[in-house]
Amino acid sequence: MSKGIFIIGTDTDVGKSVITAGLVYLLRNNGYNACSFKAVQSGGVKKDGKLIAEDVELVKQLCNLTEKQENMVPYCFEPAVSPHLAARLTGVEIKKEKIIEAYNNLAQRYEYIIAEGSGGLIVPLIKNDYFIYDLVKDLNLPIVIVSRAGVGTINHTILTVEYCYKLGLEIKGILLNRYTGKEYEKDNIRTIENLSGQKVLSIADIKDINHNYDKLKDEFESKFDIKNVINMFEN
Numbered sequence: 001m002s003k004g005i006f007i008i009g010t011d012t013d014v015g016k017s018v019i020t021a022g023l024v025y026l027l028r029n030n031g032y033n034a035c036s037f038k039a040v041q042s043g044g045v046k047k048d049g050k051l052i053a054e055d056v057e058l059v060k061q062l063c064n065l066t067e068k069q070e071n072m073v074p075y076c077f078e079p080a081v082s083p084h085l086a087a088r089l090t091g092v093e094i095k096k097e098k099i100i101e102a103y104n105n106l107a108q109r110y111e112y113i114i115a116e117g118s119g120g121l122i123v124p125l126i127k128n129d130y131f132i133y134d135l136v137k138d139l140n141l142p143i144v145i146v147s148r149a150g151v152g153t154i155n156h157t158i159l160t161v162e163y164c165y166k167l168g169l170e171i172k173g174i175l176l177n178r179y180t181g182k183e184y185e186k187d188n189i190r191t192i193e194n195l196s197g198q199k200v201l202s203i204a205d206i207k208d209i210n211h212n213y214d215k216l217k218d219e220f221e222s223k224f225d226i227k228n229v230i231n232m233f234e235n
Contacts, residue, residue, distance in 0.1 A: 002112065004233070005172060007115065019206070038118060083118045137169070149185040
């Protein structure tokens with residue numbers, strides 16, 4: 001039976017996609033059969049006549065994963081906007097049944113699945129009808145929150161945590177990115193843990209990797225303990 005977690009970001013550009021790719025790499029590098037999943041990718045890039053989902057492509061390149069893109073992300077759109085709007089602009093109807101089926105197909109073949117949110121918790125996949133949090137519930141997955149370490153993160157992180165509580169979603173912990181060791185960042189960690197009741201599981205400083213996969217691998221191997229990663233999936 002496959003085990004999964006759902007990665008949720010507190011804000012734009014917190015490093016959610018890179019964190020997802022790094023976690024998949026760590027699992028696979030330690031002998032676990034793992035894959036990522038993303039319901040909808042907007043901002044796809046055309047290459048050789050094909051629309052490439054760059055977040056999924058990062059996972060494939062970093063992990064030498066040969067899985068087909070369409071199996072990892074059932075919907076990919078070129079407009080770099082919210083999924084529901086990207087679908088409308090391209091004349092495509094997003095169906096939650098297709099998303100859930102795609103996830104379940106992966107779950108039959110992989111030991112661990114890391115699902116990445118298409119934006120934050122309240123981003124609509126289908127306008128006024130189906131949101132990221134609905135997908136989390138339908139897949140019955142616990143959440144791992146990815147947040148920034150810097151100024152503003154206390155508010156964003158606590159709001160995300162509190163909304164998860166309101167919806168009855170399980171939180172496994174928080175991963176803090178863009179951490180540089182400043183004193184106020186250390187205080188942010190303490191404050192977030194005290195206010196949320198959640199543990200900051202790991203800290204990292206991962207920015208634009210510019211396809212420097214070796215650097216990304218080194219960062220994850222040095223900052224993330226594989227035992228802690230496995231524990232994210234356990235009940």
